[in-house]
Amino acid sequence: MTVSPSVRQPSVEEPAVEDMPLMWLRDNCACALCRDPRNGQKLFQITELPAGLALGAVRRTADGVEVDWAPDGHRSEYSRQWLTANRPGTGADAADRPGDRRGETGKTLWTAADLDGRLPEADWADYLGDPVVKASVLDSVLGLGFALLRDVPCRTGQVLEVAETFGYVRETNYGRLFDVRVEPDPNNLAFTGARITPHTDNPYRDPVPTLQLLHCLANSASGGDSGLVDGFKAAALLRAEDPEAFAVLTRTPVPFRFSDARTVLEAERPLIDVDGRGRIREVRFNNRSMSTLRLPADELEAFYRAYRTFAAITLRPELQLDFRLSPGDCLVFDNVRLLHARTAFEETGARHLQGAYADIDALAGTLAVLRRQRDAAGAEFLDGLSELFEGEGAGAYLGEPVTMAQHMLQAAARAQEAGASDALVAAALLHDVGHFHGPLTGEDLMAGTDNRHSHTGADRLADWFGPEVTEPIRLHVAAKRYLCAVEPEYFGLLTEASVYTLQVQGGPMSAPEVAEYEANPYAADGVAVRRWDDQGKDPEAPAPDFAHFRPLLAALLRTA
Amino acid sequence: MTVSPSVRQPSVEEPAVEDMPLMWLRDNCACALCRDPRNGQKLFQITELPAGLALGAVRRTADGVEVDWAPDGHRSEYSRQWLTANRPGTGADAADRPGDRRGETGKTLWTAADLDGRLPEADWADYLGDPVVKASVLDSVLGLGFALLRDVPCRTGQVLEVAETFGYVRETNYGRLFDVRVEPDPNNLAFTGARITPHTDNPYRDPVPTLQLLHCLANSASGGDSGLVDGFKAAALLRAEDPEAFAVLTRTPVPFRFSDARTVLEAERPLIDVDGRGRIREVRFNNRSMSTLRLPADELEAFYRAYRTFAAITLRPELQLDFRLSPGDCLVFDNVRLLHARTAFEETGARHLQGAYADIDALAGTLAVLRRQRDAAGAEFLDGLSELFEGEGAGAYLGEPVTMAQHMLQAAARAQEAGASDALVAAALLHDVGHFHGPLTGEDLMAGTDNRHSHTGADRLADWFGPEVTEPIRLHVAAKRYLCAVEPEYFGLLTEASVYTLQVQGGPMSAPEVAEYEANPYAADGVAVRRWDDQGKDPEAPAPDFAHFRPLLAALLRTA
Structure with a gap:
């Protein structure tokens, strides 16, 4: 490798390209031959890069570095800003990075006391009118797992308009929206007045809807209060208190099933899903629709021990944030993280929510666009x-x-x-x-x-x-x-x-x-x-x- | 434990409840106290079962077994059929079970030669009119990863009707449907005449759409042939040929990114996603939208070596099934398994596809309902x-x-x-x-x-x-x-x-x-x-x- 006379010396903070993995560096070339200038998409296959890739000439420029590659003579430029922002990090850095904010490192895990009675909330008119308020609401859904919009018009179907302010409605067998109220022949306990313990929705779906909206149209029934539990916090507590139980729940596929006259849905996913680095990414928890596990007896024993331990954690009173939805409130929450619950209510009382599912990737994208615009x-x-x-x-x-x-x-x-x-x-x-x-x-x-x-x-x-x-x-x-x-x-x-x-x-x-x-x-x-x-x-x-x-x-x- | 005089002895094939994990057995009680008879949903929390759970009396009945539980005296009945179908299996059984058919054990992995020139296909009218044909098409999408519908009416928007025969359209920033044709200012290479190598769509989305439909309205351009590669097969080959590279790709989160004037989307997911038992569940592969990995240098070196090896496998000619879409053809394929490709075509020629995204869980559910009805x-x-x-x-x-x-x-x-x-x-x-x-x-x-x-x-x-x-x-x-x-x-x-x-x-x-x-x-x-x-x-x-x-x-x- 020859280093040609440089215009300037790299600063101490600026990482030297000579120390970087070459294939990675070359893959990030941003020239017009490597990326379509119209859309930024990469134009070459990784297999097209020469196997014996090496740095030829490296020239420091006012703005960064210019590299001539051997053996193919391709030329790349890397700005100082890019090199600083993207330099290969240490192991600890990599594990702690929030990344796409879907995993635990991109979240603020909480117990009820951590929120200290303050719900992340905003008035609907402010949310619509002020991009900073809207961004704060969306950021709460990503970071805390939920946000509450107040004074949303009490109109049937309004929940769909709320979803469309940040994303796309995920239609399911329940429709584009669903009514949560007492029904004469319920296909789901949600449609009775029964108490429902903390759970995530639709675990029998894969991909499961990552967001849920619940818009309160009426709530004058006795009972029917709401509760939220941070499932990531519960999982993190399990990992701290009983690492083996945590490991069992991350590796055991659990069959969930829903079936009614028109529908059969099944999915097999772990209660706690972790990424390739062991970081919590998704929680599925729903005793109602858990189906029969078919495993060797010793694995069943281990699973049930871990499952009971985790279930007990989710039911700890200090984890559950209690509140009551009033007409006009619309709760938006992360359905692969937060468990939601409600107390029993009088079936004769008026309680009517409208719900819808959506996905968190579009919400995160809406937040990113808001931030870019702002x-x-x-x-x-x-x-x-x-x-x-x-x-x-x-x-x-x-x-x-x-x-x-x-x-x-x-x-x-x-x-x-x-x-x-x-x-x-x-x-x-x-x-x-x-x-x-x-x-x-x-x-x-x-x-x-x-x-x-x-x-x-x-x-x-x-x-x-x-x-x-x-x-x-x-x-x-x-x-x-x-x-x-x-x-x-x-x-x-x-x-x-x-x-x-x-x-x-x-x-x-x-x-x-x-x-x-x-x-x-x-x-x-x-x-x-x-x-x-x-x-x-x-x-x-x-x-x-x-x-x-x-x-x-x-x-x-x-x-x- | 006391075993009361039994009406009959268990047959040799019938597993004895005495050998089964008790918590699992009790959790599967189907009595009206344990499950809502209206909807089959479980009515108790796993934490409500007594910790010192034991079998009390066990009575063989004509149809199965009746159990009195200690210490709480609850009574459960298990039919012989249920006991036989659900008995705790061996480890090998458990790993081989197809489960929800999302993982590799529920699929038939293929190379082009395995299909021997025969595409899983059906005429649109037969698909609509004959539930056996429809089930066969849906089963192909689950098992082989794709199916081709022929003679679908060449109407704009028809692709949405196709999706609605088995599920729900997943709306995205591209709309409910998207047009694949040459555009003057493309935000995606798909909308140019360029060759596109085998890839999955929308890796920058999480959850990624699990199904894609492509309906051909016109294809008289020179070039523009289609190709499909079984990404699960490619991943399985990598595992067999280079287990360490396979392991690296399953544990390295890869950032994917899409950004245009109105949209920013990012997701960090591995190229090969495995379940808790190491079975392949999803493949994401798209060089165009892969963003900059930020990892320690040694991990970058290992990733790029593995990535190049995997990319080379996906490009092996024997893996790619080549065919040409004709007007009226609608391809339905698994977007977290199959890689799709197309050859370059003359931008002046007429080539027009309409695409839509949907999800495979609803498709599997539609198949299950068809089978139940049939x-x-x-x-x-x-x-x-x-x-x-x-x-x-x-x-x-x-x-x-x-x-x-x-x-x-x-x-x-x-x-x-x-x-x-x-x-x-x-x-x-x-x-x-x-x-x-x-x-x-x-x-x-x-x-x-x-x-x-x-x-x-x-x-x-x-x-x-x-x-x-x-x-x-x-x-x-x-x-x-x-x-x-x-x-x-x-x-x-x-x-x-x-x-x-x-x-x-x-x-x-x-x-x-x-x-x-x-x-x-x-x-x-x-x-x-x-x-x-x-x-x-x-x-x-x-x-x-x-x-x-x-x-x-x-x-x-x-x-x-």
């Missing part, structure tokens, strides 16, 4: 701020000897010098964006009409930042009026323009206004931003440009 | 025959000193005494059923109008028996005319009634008729049935009743 929108938002600082902001003077851009950059620089949190630096940096683009601008303020720029700025930023950024901004005008009321020497520090706007904005606070201000949890942060605001009006003071603050802002964005 | 219909058919022998047939005399029932039973008895095959015994037994229920009956024949009863009988029986039963029946009248022509002494053996009907039926055969008769592959069987027919007219001759022959008939039924 990331793109976030970059666009930061581009817009950057343009504001470089364009309009650089031209605006509101009676001060600095431009608006200089003023805000100086305020942020003073905040950063003072060791402020990133959120407060961001607040200082953006505290005056309300002067731009609103129905009333900074020019209106200077002409005697309060443009309430602290509020319009905070509101406009709330789509992208949390209250730790927006609320100090919202308070920075009130803070001036507050300081004038409580610090006699403060008024003397104000610039002429600031004294002018103080009157437009309402003058010093009254005693009741002071008390109200002090009750605001962001009162101190508002004062802090105010002081950096006041310090940002020196035409001689140094300040970095917007690009300096951009990574800090990017890290604070409310991403999906 | 079994019930078969029992009903045999009941009908039994009634014929005991009712109408026992009353009918067509000029002979025996009833029709006696006549047919005697013919069958003579066939059985002669050591005839079961099919010929059945043909002898049923040779005259055409005399009943047709537009013309035996009475018409005796009145001088040929009722062509050999043909109406054979046609009526063809729904339930193969040609080895129906064709000798069809020929048994011709055989009389044939024998009269070729055996001078035969005519003298005929009864008076038979001499009469010979004339109605056309008299002795002419020489061309004789030649034609002898060319029939069932000619000898027709003669044999004829001779037993002639021997079945002795009022003194012994013959068993219909019940004696029923099991023989049941075994010959064309079941689904």
Whole structure:
């Protein structure tokens, strides 16, 4: 192998291609001969790569590495970013990676106490309207195994619309949706008023539906409360407490069967399915439809011992999260992880849920697309701020000897010098964006009409930042009026323009206004931003440009 | 344990409950306290069974065994049939059982030569009209991994109707159906004219669709031939030739990824998925969408070595079954087993397939229901025959000193005494059923109008028996005319009634008729049935009743 003169030396952190498995490296070539530029799909067979593959010339470039391959002379480029993100990891790294988030390493396992009474929930309107809320709901289904949508319209068939917001309905012999209520000749205990212990649905199907939705239309019956158990947690407890029982349940295929007048379904799958590295991937648990195991007697003995041990764990009260579905609630949960249960209810009472099945891969895909879109929108938002600082902001003077851009950059620089949190630096940096683009601008303020720029700025930023950024901004005008009321020497520090706007904005606070201000949890942060605001009006003071603050802002964005 | 006086001793073949795992036995109690009689679902939790479970009294009954359990006094009954069918097996039995037929033990693995040019195929109209044909098609998909339907109407959307004959369409980001034809801006190589090597679809989905349908609407392009490779066979070859490579592929999660403007999908699954006993269950193979593996370097080396070895096996020409889809063909195949491929084609030529995904569990369920229905219909058919022998047939005399029932039973008895095959015994037994229920009956024949009863009988029986039963029946009248022509002494053996009907039926055969008769592959069987027919007219001759022959008939039924 010859290494040609390199443009630069690899940095310490950057893994050297010379240490990487060559077939893997070559398989990841992204050139137009190797991948269709229209769709990113690989164009060659792994068998087409030469058996005696070797590195020819390796050239460091500004952006990464360029490789000439022997013996076929193919040329590949790998960016530094790609090399860093994909470098062959250690064994421990590999086992801990969440991967596709279907296995236990991509989940947060829980007992009821871990959730501390807080269900992952969202209002239906927020879910539909705010991509960050929607992403949070979908992320809960992936991470915790469930989420609860509130105030979903109580319409028959609505459950299908819920499913279609993130994926595709999995039709089964029960239809596209199924009604869970008391039926005269039930083909399933679900359609009686009986208590149902924690279980997963449809274990007799393969592939089993990975998601279930239950939409409550009526629940005035006595009883009929809901319960959820994290089957991955139960399995992890079994592994910790009785590893041999865990192993038995992962390797014993269990026949499940459902049969009615029109249907016969059978599947043989283990109660706990693990991946090739032994990580929990799926749990199937349903005593009602477990069929007769046909195994050697010693294996039956071992299975039943393990099965009883696991069943006892699933029934531990501390594992079960109890709640009650109200009309309008729609529960979305992972049917290959969470066990669901319900208490018995009076068959004469009104209890009506509509259910549907769907799959979690599409849900994860919807979340990934939301995040991609949100990331793109976030970059666009930061581009817009950057343009504001470089364009309009650089031209605006509101009676001060600095431009608006200089003023805000100086305020942020003073905040950063003072060791402020990133959120407060961001607040200082953006505290005056309300002067731009609103129905009333900074020019209106200077002409005697309060443009309430602290509020319009905070509101406009709330789509992208949390209250730790927006609320100090919202308070920075009130803070001036507050300081004038409580610090006699403060008024003397104000610039002429600031004294002018103080009157437009309402003058010093009254005693009741002071008390109200002090009750605001962001009162101190508002004062802090105010002081950096006041310090940002020196035409001689140094300040970095917007690009300096951009990574800090990017890290604070409310991403999906 | 006390064993109470038993009504009978267990037979040698019948396993003793005393040797069975008790928890398993009790879990299989089918009493109304243990299972809901309305739906067969289990009503108790495994944890509710007493830990110190023991057999109390065990009583042999006429039908099986009755058990009183200690310490709780519960009573269970187990039929002999259940005990025999479900007795705990040996280890080898357990590993070889086909189970739900999703794993390799439920399949027939093949190379192209094994199919010997014969595709499992059926005409669409037959598939829709004949449950035996439909069952055979569905069984091929389960057993061989595919089947081809011919003459499916060339209508857009028809592929969905095909899927709905056995299951439910799995909707994806590609829609309920997708068009496979050249597209201007393809998000997938499938939508170009490129050669596509053997692969499974949608490995970036989890659960992956287990079935795919491809319906050919047009294929006049040059190229675009189809190929199928049995991925289970390829995996089994890898296991035999390179067990370590097989093991690596079963335990290495491989990231697959698909991304376009509206979609991001990712799944991490092994190329070869095995069950807890190491049996092949699923194959995923798609070089196009395999993403970057992130593993320790030594695991990457091992994976790539194994992956190349497996890929080379999938490309062996002897594994690939080549054929060409014509308009109206609809291929249904197992997408977690078979790899499909196509040769390149001229992008200007007309090639248009419509595809859809579905799942194999519903297909297996449809087959199970068809078989259950067919079994019930078969029992009903045999009941009908039994009634014929005991009712109408026992009353009918067509000029002979025996009833029709006696006549047919005697013919069958003579066939059985002669050591005839079961099919010929059945043909002898049923040779005259055409005399009943047709537009013309035996009475018409005796009145001088040929009722062509050999043909109406054979046609009526063809729904339930193969040609080895129906064709000798069809020929048994011709055989009389044939024998009269070729055996001078035969005519003298005929009864008076038979001499009469010979004339109605056309008299002795002419020489061309004789030649034609002898060319029939069932000619000898027709003669044999004829001779037993002639021997079945002795009022003194012994013959068993219909019940004696029923099991023989049941075994010959064309079941689904």
